[in-house]
Amino acid sequence: MSNGRERELADIFAALGDATRLALVTQLLTVGALSATNLAEGQAISRQAIVKHLQVLEAAALVTHERHGKEVLYALDGSRIEEARAFLNAISAGWDRALSCLKSLVETA
Amino acid sequence: MSNGRERELADIFAALGDATRLALVTQLLTVGALSATNLAEGQAISRQAIVKHLQVLEAAALVTHERHGKEVLYALDGSRIEEARAFLNAISAGWDRALSCLKSLVETA
DNA sequence: ATGATGTGCAACCAATATGTTGCACATCAT
DNA sequence: ATGATGTGCAACATATTGGTTGCACATCAT
Numbered sequence: 001m002s003n004g005r006e007r008e009l010a011d012i013f014a015a016l017g018d019a020t021r022l023a024l025v026t027q028l029l030t031v032g033a034l035s036a037t038n039l040a041e042g043q044a045i046s047r048q049a050i051v052k053h054l055q056v057l058e059a060a061a062l063v064t065h066e067r068h069g070k071e072v073l074y075a076l077d078g079s080r081i082e083e084a085r086a087f088l089n090a091i092s093a094g095w096d097r098a099l100s101c102l103k104s105l106v107e108t109a
Numbered sequence: 110m111s112n113g114r115e116r117e118l119a120d121i122f123a124a125l126g127d128a129t130r131l132a133l134v135t136q137l138l139t140v141g142a143l144s145a146t147n148l149a150e151g152q153a154i155s156r157q158a159i160v161k162h163l164q165v166l167e168a169a170a171l172v173t174h175e176r177h178g179k180e181v182l183y184a185l186d187g188s189r190i191e192e193a194r195a196f197l198n199a200i201s202a203g204w205d206r207a208l209s210c211l212k213s214l215v216e217t218a
Numbered sequence: 219a220t221g222a223t224g225t226g227c228a229a230c231c232a233a234t235a236t237g238t239t240g241c242a243c244a245t246c247a248t
Numbered sequence: 249a250t251g252a253t254g255t256g257c258a259a260c261a262t263a264t265t266g267g268t269t270g271c272a273c274a275t276c277a278t
Contacts, residue, residue: 010128017123018236019116029200037254049237051256056235070245070254078201085197091138091190127266146224158267160226165265179224179275225274235264244255 012084015060020045021053025076028063033075121193124169129154130162134185137172142184 016022024039036054040047054074057063061080065072125131133148145163149156163183166172170189174181 006131007128010126010131012126013122013131014126017119017121017126019119020236022115022119022122025200035254045236046238047255048239048257052236067255072255076200081197081200085194085201088190088194088197091134091185092187092194129266144224154266155268156225157269161266176225181225220278221276222278223274223276225272227270227272229269231266231268233265233267236262238261239259240257242255242257244253246251246253248250248252 009083009087011060012062012080015057015062016084018053018056020049021057024050024053024057025062028074028076033066033073035071035073037071039074118192118196120169121171121189124166124171125193127162127165129158130166133159133162133166134171137183137185142175142182144180144182146180148183 016025027039028034036047036051039054040050043050054063054065058065058074061077063074064077065074067073125134136148137143145156145160148163149159152159163172163174167174167183170186172183173186174183176182
């Protein structure tokens with residue numbers, strides 16, 4: 001894993017590492033494309049806060065925006081999600097090996 | 110998804126959302142259990158910084174520590190990783206649906 | 219017992235993240 | 249044209265993060 005790629009991956013996880021943004025992602029996933037104003041309705045925080053969260057998600061290439069008339073619709077973009085999935089899959093795959101390695105280290109220490 | 114669970118999931122992603130911690134995770138995965146001092150060797154940042162990162166990972170239940178003699182070994186704990194995987198899998202699964210939903214919204218707007 | 223090595227704790231600093239408010243600008247409908 | 253609605257920008261406040269340093273304590277080997 002190259003350093004740049006590692007950073008990129010970290011950005012994706014960091015973007016998902018916030019309860020508000022996670023909620024936004026699931027909402028965009030289930031409902032579809034929505035504006036910041038839509039997303040802010042019924043939410044405790046302001047529209048501007050939502051916009052900032054959307055910008056974080058967009059910086060990580062997890063969402064895209066598109067102007068449509070006077071409103072801006074945000075939607076998920078899944079290409080980067082696969083990267084994160086691949087990482088977690090790798091961890092899961094290496095899991096048993098890591099555990100046995102730990103075991104032997106502890107036992108021989 | 111309950112609110113508490115959402116927060117928990119966000120913590121996992123947040124813990125992975127840092128290049129240094131990501132490197133720690135991969136190192137622990139490939140090498141096995143290591144002490145903070147081990148992990149800090151050859152690294153640009155101090156042992157204390159590493160310890161703090163390990164504590165973040167441990168707070169998210171991604172690693173555990175175990176004292177062994179005078180040193181403390183940190184190791185990965187994979188149970189929580191599955192949660193994160195499941196979330197990303199759900200996103201991937203809902204993907205095509207989300208895209209078509211966006212498409213129709215945009216076209217009818 | 220003593221030095222070397224590893225750990226734990228706390229104070230402190232700088233940068234970034236999260237959220238607010240206020241206001242200006244753009245767009246749509248009437 | 250004008251009011252309603254949605255967006256964009258910027259200043260600001262505060263909390264959290266990521267890192268440092270210094271020092272005290274614990275453990276091991278000789």
